Amino acid sequence: MSDAAAEIWILGATGRTGRDVARLLAAQGLSPTLVGRDRARLQAAADPLPAGARVVVAPDVPAIADAIRREHPAVVVNTVGPFARTAAPILRACLPASSYLDLANDVVAADAVLALHDEAERAGRTAVTGAGFGVVATEAPIAALMAERSAPHAVRVDAIASLATEAGPLGEALAATIVEGVPEGGRRITGGRLVRAGVGSFPLRLTLPDGDVVTTGAWPAGDLLAAARTSGAPEVVAATTAVPTGRAVRAVLPLAGPLLRLAPLQRFAVRRLAAVRLPDRPRSREHSWGHARAEWADGTVREAWLRTGDAGTFTAAVAAAVAARIARGAAVPGAHTPVAAVGLDLVAEAGGELLLP
Numbered sequence: 001m002s003d004a005a006a007e008i009w010i011l012g013a014t015g016r017t018g019r020d021v022a023r024l025l026a027a028q029g030l031s032p033t034l035v036g037r038d039r040a041r042l043q044a045a046a047d048p049l050p051a052g053a054r055v056v057v058a059p060d061v062p063a064i065a066d067a068i069r070r071e072h073p074a075v076v077v078n079t080v081g082p083f084a085r086t087a088a089p090i091l092r093a094c095l096p097a098s099s100y101l102d103l104a105n106d107v108v109a110a111d112a113v114l115a116l117h118d119e120a121e122r123a124g125r126t127a128v129t130g131a132g133f134g135v136v137a138t139e140a141p142i143a144a145l146m147a148e149r150s151a152p153h154a155v156r157v158d159a160i161a162s163l164a165t166e167a168g169p170l171g172e173a174l175a176a177t178i179v180e181g182v183p184e185g186g187r188r189i190t191g192g193r194l195v196r197a198g199v200g201s202f203p204l205r206l207t208l209p210d211g212d213v214v215t216t217g218a219w220p221a222g223d224l225l226a227a228a229r230t231s232g233a234p235e236v237v238a239a240t241t242a243v244p245t246g247r248a249v250r251a252v253l254p255l256a257g258p259l260l261r262l263a264p265l266q267r268f269a270v271r272r273l274a275a276v277r278l279p280d281r282p283r284s285r286e287h288s289w290g291h292a293r294a295e296w297a298d299g300t301v302r303e304a305w306l307r308t309g310d311a312g313t314f315t316a317a318v319a320a321a322v323a324a325r326i327a328r329g330a331a332v333p334g335a336h337t338p339v340a341a342v343g344l345d346l347v348a349e350a351g352g353e354l355l356l357p
């Protein structure tokens with residue numbers, strides 16, 4: 001398949017990440033097709049691209065799935081969260097004729113995509129979940145450690161994102177991802193099994209390579225499944241600075257979970273959060289970091305870091321690089337996390353750097 005001929009659809013092309021991915025693909029000479037709910041806003045996203053872009057209007061997930069089944073694009077980039085709701089129906093519409101990638105970073109969505117491995121492999125298509133800062137920021141350092149020594153007995157990964165915000169509403173995709181994530185609670189892997197863990201549990205004060213100190217806590221991120229699959233370790237914790245780790249908040253969060261399972265309350269919370277206006281603000285720290293720590297039964301401990309700049313910029317670069325590689329036929333068929341699908345050199349292409357002290 002030649003890249004110029006490969007049609008790459010971007011779902012959610014009017015969004016922050018969708019627009020950036022379109023720009024990056026266009027800069028490589030690829031012609032993305034922009035898919036979204038509103039023709040005028042899609043056209044406004046297409047106009048600045050050097051060769052313009054075709055736009056496809058599809059108001060919701062069933063309409064997107066119908067359009068994919070009808071037109072068979074080569075690659076579909078899904079930026080429409082919450083992925084726990086959108087990933088499986090869109091991936092099912094893609095297989096057997098289209099490859100797929102998404103920006104999901106939650107256990108439920110990652111599990112749904114990875115569960116379709118055999119189907120994707122039989123069809124000769126690639127499905128990638130977590131094509132962004134989450135999962136790559138932690139999958140890459142753990143993969144780098146495993147290239148040196150395998151079979152650790154315990155692994156911990158930490159994601160420390162720093163990102164600028166552009167003025168405007170937070171938006172429905174991100175709001176629903178947050179609100180629907182809370183009732184899920186946290187997760188960890190123990191004895192090789194996925195079990196519940198409190199959101200923000202396993203708090204850890206981490207000194208970053210540049211001297212900053214942050215605290216991370218457990219979150220049911222796709223990073224957890226990626227770290228477990230990459231390392232094979234029976235004990236795995238995935239943590240992030242994006243959750244509150246204070247004892248009081250950790251005590252209250254389990255009470256909010258059952259409430260947010262009630263559909264009317266959930267819809268209300270999504271509407272309110274989606275409308276919250278973000279300021280135009282530069283990122284708080286110069287670097288975003290991913291951290292991996294592996295421990296072996298003989299007591300050996302190794303750590304590795306991924307360093308990049310703005311986590312949002314890295315996300316768009318990862319998604320564009322994975323989409324372009326799939327379009328070129330340079331990805332493994334089946335359902336995978338990003339580094340497993342296209343290799344560790346994805347990090348440098350997306351503007352990241354691996355540090356193995």
Ligand SMILES: NC(=O)c1ccc[n+]([C@@H]2O[C@H](COP(=O)([O-])OP(=O)(O)OC[C@H]3O[C@@H](n4cnc5c(N)ncnc54)[C@H](OP(=O)(O)O)[C@@H]3O)[C@@H](O)[C@H]2O)c1
Pocket residue numbers: 011012013014015016017018036037038041059060061079080081082083103104105130131132133134135170171172173174177312315
């Ligand atoms: N893995 C990572 O590291 C990573 C990084 C960044 C973002 N993300 C995730 O990626 C998603 C997108 O982030 P973003 O910052 O680009 O969000 P955004 O700016 O709000 O864009 C979301 C896009 O999805 C569309 N959309 C939302 N709900 C939809 C629905 N029900 N049906 C059809 N289209 C819908 C929006 O269309 P309208 O313009 O019509 O509203 C918009 O085009 C979020 O879920 C976020 O959590 C992950």
